[in-house]
Amino acid sequence: MYFTxxxxxxxxxxxxxxxxxxxxxYFINVAKNTLVGGNNINAYNxxxxxxYSCNGSSxxxxxxxxxxxxxxxxxxxxxxxxxxxxxxxxxxxxxxxCIFANNxxxxxxxxxxxxxxxxxKGEIVLATTDxxxxxxxxCYLASSINNYIYGYSYSQHLYxxxxxxxxxxxxxxxxxxxxxxxxxxxxxxYKTKNSNMVIYGCTHSSCRIYEPEENTxxxxxxxxxxLKYKDxxxxxxxxxxxxxxxxxxxHTYIYKFIKNGEEITIQDRANYGYYYTVDKEMYHCDQEExxxxxxxxxxxYFTNTGEIYYCIHDSEELEPTECTxxxxxxKQYYYIDETYYxxxxxxxxxxxxxxxxxxxxxxxxxxxxxxxxxxxxEIKQAxxxxxxxxxxxxxxxxxxxxxxxxxxxxxxxCTYNVEETLSSFDLVCVNNYVTVDEETEDVKICSIDHxxxxxCIENEDNPGKCNISATYGLLKPSLFVIAIILIGTLVQYLL
Numbered sequence: 001m002y003f004t005x006x007x008x009x010x011x012x013x014x015x016x017x018x019x020x021x022x023x024x025x026y027f028i029n030v031a032k033n034t035l036v037g038g039n040n041i042n043a044y045n046x047x048x049x050x051x052y053s054c055n056g057s058s059x060x061x062x063x064x065x066x067x068x069x070x071x072x073x074x075x076x077x078x079x080x081x082x083x084x085x086x087x088x089x090x091x092x093x094x095x096x097x098c099i100f101a102n103n104x105x106x107x108x109x110x111x112x113x114x115x116x117x118x119x120x121k122g123e124i125v126l127a128t129t130d131x132x133x134x135x136x137x138x139c140y141l142a143s144s145i146n147n148y149i150y151g152y153s154y155s156q157h158l159y160x161x162x163x164x165x166x167x168x169x170x171x172x173x174x175x176x177x178x179x180x181x182x183x184x185x186x187x188x189x190y191k192t193k194n195s196n197m198v199i200y201g202c203t204h205s206s207c208r209i210y211e212p213e214e215n216t217x218x219x220x221x222x223x224x225x226x227l228k229y230k231d232x233x234x235x236x237x238x239x240x241x242x243x244x245x246x247x248x249x250x251h252t253y254i255y256k257f258i259k260n261g262e263e264i265t266i267q268d269r270a271n272y273g274y275y276y277t278v279d280k281e282m283y284h285c286d287q288e289e290x291x292x293x294x295x296x297x298x299x300x301y302f303t304n305t306g307e308i309y310y311c312i313h314d315s316e317e318l319e320p321t322e323c324t325x326x327x328x329x330x331k332q333y334y335y336i337d338e339t340y341y342x343x344x345x346x347x348x349x350x351x352x353x354x355x356x357x358x359x360x361x362x363x364x365x366x367x368x369x370x371x372x373x374x375x376x377x378e379i380k381q382a383x384x385x386x387x388x389x390x391x392x393x394x395x396x397x398x399x400x401x402x403x404x405x406x407x408x409x410x411x412x413x414c415t416y417n418v419e420e421t422l423s424s425f426d427l428v429c430v431n432n433y434v435t436v437d438e439e440t441e442d443v444k445i446c447s448i449d450h451x452x453x454x455x456c457i458e459n460e461d462n463p464g465k466c467n468i469s470a471t472y473g474l475l476k477p478s479l480f481v482i483a484i485i486l487i488g489t490l491v492q493y494l495l
Contacts, residue, residue: 004028009052020054030048041088064081066083070165074122078090123141123163124163128152148183173202174199175202184223202249203249215244224265238259241257242255245266253269276323308370310370325347325402327347330345332366334367335366354416356423362428365409385433389434411428444456
């Protein structure tokens with residue numbers, strides 16, 4: 001007799017009540033206080049029957065599973081729970097006994113159409129192949145009821161199993177497993193040399209083994225980790241960022257992920273544009289084409305995260321593409337693809353929004369040469385005039401090769417349109433642009449460092465060029481000095 005109170009099981013022994021928790025699975029009729037057995041399947045499906053799992057120290061009631069599950073009960077019968085009709089059934093008309101040792105098993109009959117056999121101890125064993133009678137083949141058996149492993153059968157089903165239970169995996173995704181333990185791979189498995197791991201890729205309940213592609217991370221939702229296999233070594237990223245990740249057999253793309261300790265959480269799928277990954281590779285993503293591909297041209301690339309990189313691509317593909325991050329000037333503004341950006345910490349460019357937009361302030365706006373196909377008309381005209389009338393250039397070139405070479409100018413009157421989320425500025429002057437003060441008739445030159453016009457003196461070594469005076473008076477810029485005024489006077493002065 002088996003008496004139950006909640007998840008606890010009790011037996012009577014010579015007038016004493018003893019709590020029972022011997023390891024195994026027990027179908028107990030709680031109304032009759034009896035252990036279910038025999039060949040009558042209806043007895044197992046009686047409404048008063050509950051399945052108990054005991055681990056040697058306690059017992060628990062097993063809930064009805066949501067996917068097909070096999071159980072080896074204490075009577076050494078293999079039962080299957082059928083989710084379609086929500087009932088237990090005998091897995092096979094006659095169970096096959098097998099001997100298991102060293103990850104191999106030997107059945108006492110052909111395992112034709114039998115994924116499972118059962119040991120003399122009543123343990124459930126999964127066969128990887130159709131093993132013939134008295135022959136030996138690869139098999140899976142968990143070491144205890146508390147120890148869960150993964151087993152893969154010739155039916156292309158992946159099972160999560162313990163010593164007496166095997167539940168079919170019916171969830172799309174990857175399962176990265178250590179061959180040494182048949183358990184989910186953890187850091188100690190792949191941080192050692194010669195780590196032997198396998199990737200199972202499942203689409204619902206249909207699974208197969210995948211050979212990893214070298215430049216792809218594979219996401220294991222159970223382990224909350226992404227792993228990449230390259231040059232014979234498995235690795236996981238050391239920091240958060242973007243990576244080329246296969247989240248399941250049907251979806252491989254650039255994803256943003258967050259790393260917290262040993263756990264990785266997949267966040268956003270990349271939009272259209274360029275992304276620089278944690279593996280120092282530049283990708284271009286196209287949502288309509290549903291793919292992301294490495295860049296194959298030497299060029300500057302402005303990423304969706306607001307960073308600019310210069311990438312050198314080896315056309316013969318003998319060397320990997322190398323990318324160098326370009327630096328912007330902190331708190332200066334940049335005009336790229338008809339949008340204004342502000343340079344923030346770590347040379348990240350963020351779109352200009354209302355908090356960065358002050359109508360009264362003069363600011364520096366840069367037009368990066370590498371990312372500007374065509375300058376706005378007023379900038380283009382100013383560049384021509386500077387070269388023509390001052391024998392100079394509007395380009396500011398940095399001694400640091402990682403800085404962006406740009407045409408720079410001073411702008412004011414920032415206005416932000418909330419509805420269109422766009423900002424606009426009025427031009428004051430372009431770097432090295434020369435004009436004549438209408439009131440004083442003094443020659444002035446546009447200085448980026450001083451955010452406006454300053455006194456200008458003739459360059460003794462280059463009489464056709466005007467330089468910033470060592471002692472100058474700053475002229476408060478106004479819109480009337482934007483145009484070249486008194487051209488005749490200016491040209492005569494410079495000649």
